[in-house]
Amino acid sequence: MKAEKKCRNCGSSSVSEGMVGSGHANVKNINKNLSIGSKLFVTFCINCGEVQSMRVENPKKAL
Numbered sequence: 001m002k003a004e005k006k007c008r009n010c011g012s013s014s015v016s017e018g019m020v021g022s023g024h025a026n027v028k029n030i031n032k033n034l035s036i037g038s039k040l041f042v043t044f045c046i047n048c049g050e051v052q053s054m055r056v057e058n059p060k061k062a063l
Contacts, residue, residue: 005052007045014046020054027062038062 005015019041026037038061043052056062 005043007048007050008052009050010045010048012045012047015043015052016046017041017043027056029063032063036061 006013007015019039025040027040028037038056038058041055041057043055044050045052
């Protein structure tokens with residue numbers, strides 16, 4: 001069973017997931033200029049905007 005997510009800042013249960021930009025906003029290895037990278041997702045409160053977590057879609061592509 002998935003636990004209900006609540007905002008740590010305001011206590012709201014109105015939490016959503018979004019994607020940070022596109023294209024150049026990919027997470028990439030800072031030591032590899034030609035790295036493909038991977039999309040970055042954030043879980044955030046719709047009420048106050050507090051970011052609860054960040055998740056890399058495909059961590060191996062970010063290496």
